[in-house]
Amino acid sequence: MDDAVPSTPATGRTPRKPRQATVERRQEILRAAANTFGSKGYKTGSLAEVAEQVGITHAGVLHHFGSKEQLLIEVLEYRDKEDVENLEGKHIPGGLELFRHLERTVRANAHRRGIVQGYSVLTGESVTENHPARGWVRNRFTILRGEIAGAVMEVGEGRVPESLAALAASAIIGVMDGLQVQWLLDDSVDLPESTAFAIEAILAAAVAGSPRPYPLD
Amino acid sequence: MDDAVPSTPATGRTPRKPRQATVERRQEILRAAANTFGSKGYKTGSLAEVAEQVGITHAGVLHHFGSKEQLLIEVLEYRDKEDVENLEGKHIPGGLELFRHLERTVRANAHRRGIVQGYSVLTGESVTENHPARGWVRNRFTILRGEIAGAVMEVGEGRVPESLAALAASAIIGVMDGLQVQWLLDDSVDLPESTAFAIEAILAAAVAGSPRPYPLD
C-alpha cells in the first residue's frame, strides 16, 4: 500500500504537496473513469480502458488511486464537488423555485446523454449485492428527498403534512429517474415534457391534500 | 454449437422429444439464473454460481443452454410466459381496472424483494453498451406504455389527447420503477403508498387536461 498524495507512508516522512500537473492528471483520470463506469458500469468497466483514455497503463492508474474501488469513490466525490461548484453562490433553491430548477435540469440533461447514462447505470448497479456505490447513492437519495419534501411543504404553506410531502418527494425523484431510463432506451419518450408534467401533477395533488380523486382500492 | 433440445446435430437424425425430467431441470436452471442475474446482474453473475444452485457444474448449464447469453434470453422468455400464465383468463384489464391492477401488483411486490431487485438490476444494466437484454427491456416498456396510455384515454372518455396520454403513461411507469430502486436502497420509502399516490396524481392531471395548475416555465 503506497499512497500517491495523502498520509505518511510508514516512516515519519512528510508527504510533500502535489504539484500542479499531478492534480490535473488525476482529474483527467477521474473524468475518464466517470466515462467508462458510466457507459459500461463499474464492475465491467476495466482499469485498462480508463488508462487508455489518458494514455497510460492500468498500473499507472493504480499508482494514483491504489485500487479500483478507491477510484470509484473518488469519482463520486469529484462529481459531488463539481455539482456544488455549479451551484456556487446560487444556493440550492426552495419552494416553487426548486421545482423550476428541477425542470431546467431535466431539460438540460436531454442534451447530455452521457451524464444521464452514467447516473442511471450507477444507480441501477448500486442495488446489486455489496456494491461499493450503494452508500453513496442511498445517501444522495436521502438528501434529495429531504430537500424536495421541504419544498413541497413550503409550497403547501403548512397545509401539507410531512408524511404526504415525503410520499410526493420520493415519487418526484422516482419519476425523474424512471423516465431517464426509458428515454435512454427509446428516444420517442419525451423526457422533459413527461417529467415536467408528472412533477406538476404530483405537486398539485400533494398541495390539494390527501383526499383521493380516484378511489383505487 | 450443439443444442440440447432442438435441431438435428449434423446427421439427419430426428430431434427426439425431451423427457419430463429434462424440462423440469431446465426450469430449475432458469429459476436459478433469474436469481443470480437478479442479485448480481447479468455481467457479473457467473455460470458457476447458477450451476451450484442446482447442484451441477457450469459445463452442465452450458450443455442445456449453449451460452450465457442464450441462458439470459431464455430467462426473460420464461418470465414472460410466467406473467402470461398468472393472468390466465383474467385478461389484462383496461380503464380504471388497469390502475387498480397496477396498485395491487406494487402492493404484492413489497413482499417480493427478490423479484423487484431482479427487475431493477436488469433494467438498469440494460442501458449499458451492447447489453443483450436491451431489446427485451425496451420492448417491454413500449408495450406497457401502450397499454397504460390506452387506459388513460379510456378513463378520460375521449377528452384526453393521445400525446398527453403518452406523457402520462411513461411517467406512471417511470414512477413505479424509480420508486422501486429507492425502496430497495432504503426501506423507509413507502413503496405502495407513494406509488399509488403518484399514479392517482398523474392520472387526475391527465384527465383534468393540459392546463397546468402551476406554471413552471
Add this chain to the structure above:
DNA sequence: ACGGACTTACTGACAAGTTAGTAAGTCGTG
C-alpha cells in the same frame, strides 16, 4: 548555482484469480 538525496510518475513483466466456452469421456435410462 550546483550536486547529491530523495520523491513522484510512471512502464513492463508478472502473479493469481475468474471467466465463458470446448472437447472428450462416463453413466444411467428409456
Add this chain to the structure above:
DNA sequence: CACGACTTACTAACTTGTCAGTAAGTCCGT
C-alpha cells in the same frame, strides 16, 4: 444400445493488483 445428461479437464482471454526498475522532478545544504 444409443442418446441425453452430465463431469472432468482444459484453454484463452481478462481481471485487479504487486513489484522492480527508470526517468524526471523537487528540495536542501553548501
